[in-house]
Amino acid sequence: MARKADETRFEMQRHRILKAAASCFNQKGYSGTSLKDVSRHLGLTDAALYYYVRNKEELVYQCYLRAAELGREAMERAVRDGATGFQQAHLYIQYHVEIMVGDEGPVAIMSEIPSLKRDHRNEILEVSRRHSASFEKILERGIADGSIDPCDVRMTGNAIMGSINWIPKWFHGKADMAAEIRSKFPAILTRGLKSG
Amino acid sequence: MARKADETRFEMQRHRILKAAASCFNQKGYSGTSLKDVSRHLGLTDAALYYYVRNKEELVYQCYLRAAELGREAMERAVRDGATGFQQAHLYIQYHVEIMVGDEGPVAIMSEIPSLKRDHRNEILEVSRRHSASFEKILERGIADGSIDPCDVRMTGNAIMGSINWIPKWFHGKADMAAEIRSKFPAILTRGLKSG
């Protein structure tokens, strides 16, 4: 039987598929994209996808897991690398924006949660809650250490996250636009936080 | 034959339907909501909807027209009532937020544009472009009159709009939450604009 080499081949293909799927879901929504839409992007048949994934729902679910993974990483790095709450918030926004516009493609299809089946949905909702909570913690930290002006962290968190999550709705992959977003968005979103 | 009374009856029912549809589309997306989903909310049969609307696509389209109408109104009122650019921006955000959380229901399903057929899509995209442009004009006005700090109006506009458009993803109709959003969001979104 085949060993490590195959494992890698399989994983690579699977990764390509998830990436293509995430991109489609982002553009057309879950129910709006057919498996043929996804497979066409890869020069495959729709049936081929079933070799990599149990069914369509599993496909979004995997996209979400990947998005959650990337999000968690971004959060961790931000908390590790930032000295003050403000810096952590700034870094997190920077990393999150990067996920949205980077060449990894838009991994995060945060709008499709209703399409998940109950167990998966609950899991993702839970992860998502924790994620929001972490960001609010950062804001609180900033308020405590004086780097961020006192504010309602729940609302402020939602406002900032929404801004970023909405990016895929108007950003369509042009490289120069990506650069612009990367360079300007973080400053715009944190300007309102700055204290002093 | 029936006259004005019926006209009104018809219009009222049609309005209820559009409202229910918008709400469903917001929760589950266009392809994710069946006509049965919509009709169930109203105690009707799915077939009944066809008396009011040519087909499903027409339904989203009408929702969009209504959303666009409300958006335009909000923009006009804001421009009329605000003295400075900053005030206009603040008012517009306030009105826009109100549309999202008000009892009119979430009219704006700005994510479903890809589901529209070409003509309708182009029309809505055009309207949407004009709308964004109007908001950017407000920001420029504010910069010119000194009430808003110089900034990239394109990016800033997108950031603010995104925040608001994302609200339906996490706001689920609880009245006290609506009040909180209404009272806090505008300040949060404009804090970063303030000059001086």
Added chain:
DNA sequence: CAATAATTTTAATCTAGATTAAAATAATGC
């Protein structure tokens, strides 16, 4: 190269949900 495992395709199914037609019910004007 032969044999086995991995990957993809072709060709059916199967189902949900949009759409339609005809019939039934409710409302209205006279």
Added chain:
DNA sequence: GCATTATTTTAATCTAGATTAAAATTATTG
């Protein structure tokens, strides 16, 4: 109350797209 028009339902269609099974192709390994 009758006749007409408005509204809704019931009962079929019709179709796109998800899913599956079996066959074909491609890699891998010894």
